[in-house]
Amino acid sequence: MFHLNYNETDAAVYEKELKDFLPSTFIDIHTHVWKSTFTPYGSSNGGATWTKFVADEQTAEDLLGAYKTLFPGKRVIPLVFGGCSHDVGECNAYVGQTAKQYGYPTLLRTDYAMTGEEVEREVRKYGCLGLKPYLTNCPPYIPPNEIRIFDFLPPEHLEAADRNGWIVMLHIPRSGRLRDPVNLAQLLEIEKRYPHIRLIVAHIGRAYSKQDIGDAFDLLGRTERMLFDFTANLCDDAIRACIEAVGCGRLMFGSDMPIAIMRMYRITDPVTGFYRNVVPRGLYGDVSGDPHMLESDETNITLMIYEQLRALKRVAADLHLTDAQIEKILYTNAKELLES
Numbered sequence: 001m002f003h004l005n006y007n008e009t010d011a012a013v014y015e016k017e018l019k020d021f022l023p024s025t026f027i028d029i030h031t032h033v034w035k036s037t038f039t040p041y042g043s044s045n046g047g048a049t050w051t052k053f054v055a056d057e058q059t060a061e062d063l064l065g066a067y068k069t070l071f072p073g074k075r076v077i078p079l080v081f082g083g084c085s086h087d088v089g090e091c092n093a094y095v096g097q098t099a100k101q102y103g104y105p106t107l108l109r110t111d112y113a114m115t116g117e118e119v120e121r122e123v124r125k126y127g128c129l130g131l132k133p134y135l136t137n138c139p140p141y142i143p144p145n146e147i148r149i150f151d152f153l154p155p156e157h158l159e160a161a162d163r164n165g166w167i168v169m170l171h172i173p174r175s176g177r178l179r180d181p182v183n184l185a186q187l188l189e190i191e192k193r194y195p196h197i198r199l200i201v202a203h204i205g206r207a208y209s210k211q212d213i214g215d216a217f218d219l220l221g222r223t224e225r226m227l228f229d230f231t232a233n234l235c236d237d238a239i240r241a242c243i244e245a246v247g248c249g250r251l252m253f254g255s256d257m258p259i260a261i262m263r264m265y266r267i268t269d270p271v272t273g274f275y276r277n278v279v280p281r282g283l284y285g286d287v288s289g290d291p292h293m294l295e296s297d298e299t300n301i302t303l304m305i306y307e308q309l310r311a312l313k314r315v316a317a318d319l320h321l322t323d324a325q326i327e328k329i330l331y332t333n334a335k336e337l338l339e340s
Helices: 008-018 060-070 088-102 116-126 153-162 179-193 216-220 236-246 304-318 321-340
Strands: 025-033 075-082 130-132 167-170 198-201 226-227 265-268 277-278 293-296
Touching: 008 304, 025 088, 025 321, 060 075, 060 088, 060 116, 075 088, 088 277, 116 130, 116 153, 130 153, 153 179, 179 198, 216 236, 236 304, 293 304, 304 321
Parallel strands: 025 075, 130 167, 167 198, 198 226, 277 293
Antiparallel strands: 265 277
């Protein structure tokens, strides 16, 4: 069930802090739609579990309606793909159907076992702009911390994407996140071997704390084409490091809707970098089994999507970004990507 419980705290944050910061039109480069009736699919390897507390579905109508509530007076254009824990065929069919109805751009959810020919056929069938692989759609026998990018984004898919100049939205695996040497080596291999792929490293490589960054941008700063989104990333350090390494022309906004409607803010351990989502007590039921969840009695907690934009606003102020640079991150970069 999808339920956006919008309140006075949220409205005040938007009106006082975000309304004038955001351009009149912006693009959300990273969103999911699916229905709870779809067949669960994919291994349990490596995916975050706290996301299940937010919503067990998000229809196209839920997504578009949420934008109207969250961003009154603004136009938001989503790039849409299916849920990551449900049957890829059902998800792709639904995404394709709703894209025709509402006219938004889409990516194809993939499974590692699909052939390159199947991927090309499905992209053409649904009019997608590229691929959205996910780490849980890999061989189920691989231990979570040993999953490699090429286990769920195999060479056949990369070759098809390169031939066609597709977008590839990549959620990297492994507990080391962005700083993991295997991830870094394979990201650089994609950049070198597949020059026509328009690769987006989602969530700034899942660098949700300063410790997750390591020296990754010493290497990634030398790339020429690789793009990044700061989807579900509330970490000022990661957003700042990305901008300082590759500039404002290769970073984009994404929400990861529907999880972006979670009422939360994020804290990280100053030594380990382990992150925890601070949420109102009782709002999401029993969260005691998830180490990334922490309950609080605070009454002024707002929504994840607003906290994410607050983080960008802080970094923009720290780096003295111009309005044009902020608009590139929130709109122009994604517009040029989707139209090219």
